[in-house]
Amino acid sequence: MSHFNSPHTIKPFWQPLTAGVALGLVLLLTFLLTGHGLGATGASTRAAAWLGLGVAQTATEGNAYLGPMVKNGNPLSAWITWQVMGVAAGALAAAFMAGRFRVQLDGSCSVGTPKRVISALIGGMLAGFGARVAAGCTSGLGLSGAATLGIAAFVFLGTFFAAGLIANRLVKGL
């Protein structure tokens, strides 16, 4: 299916207003169906607990943070795991339908492959650690929390954007 990679079939992104209204309605639907919002790191934290259980069972069970998560069976058995699998499927469908699916190491052309791998790894580690400190990430705390007018969400979004602006100037980005 080489035509998926043809530049002539790449559909434009939605206008920010369209995407924002759609995202807000999806978030509202999630609140009405479940009582909570959307998220992401709930699933990666459970995946970490699951991996820990497979690699170092005793250490994971004894860990103050991951231990309680693995006490009641499979840590992956949770609403958020299914939701993130849905995100994967939805993103894949959208990318294919718009001709925007392309296997690549994005950023390797601008900074080189080794630097891109290192920046992605370090960025992921900072975000993974930070999301555990805040008990949420951009989706779970920033977006969903702000929709409930939670104070913590606005504090998170403020420092999130300030730190992003500064870090972008200190580190050569993509």
Add this chain to the structure above:
Amino acid sequence: MNDGGALSALVCGVLFGYVLENAGFGSPKKLTAQFKLTDWSVFKVMFTAIVVAAGGLWLLKLAGLINTDQVFVPSALLVAAAIGGVLVGSGFAIGGYCPGTSVVGLFSGRLDALVFIVGLLLGTFVFAGLYGPAIEAVMAMGEIETGDTFTDAWNTPEWLIMAILCAALIGVYKAGTWFERRGQGPVTAQQAVAGASESTTAP
């Protein structure tokens, strides 16, 4: 967990991922352009979504159709939220994604997003390894005891917060469009699919 829960999770997740990819949020080039102030899509989309969802919840409550006690509100642990915001924001600017958008990046074919996700897991292990009384004490600092929302904590009327959010939304669109006109404009789908390159990111 029951099947109805899994079904609602899949439906909400599919819609979430579908919208994020269509917004262009699988592309680290587009996402980080927000911090270069050359593409304001991240601010515009997030603020719009917050106003739509917050406005919807508020109106449904006013109409007596929902009880906001049933809606989960994050605890007002302000130091934890501030530190987490700094780390996730720096991680976003350096790594090119936030946790949710890294899933969108991976499933639009980006292998650097997979590396970011490996980093997420490593960061979680580092946190779990260090977790103990010291981290717990820092995370408990700066808690607002009177409530988790502006209304509960300080009796700020909800209509006032909604009005401020709407004004901020208009400000974001005005400022964003002004900055985007000064620069090369928002990152297009073609540029995003081509990937970040020297020629298109040179200052």
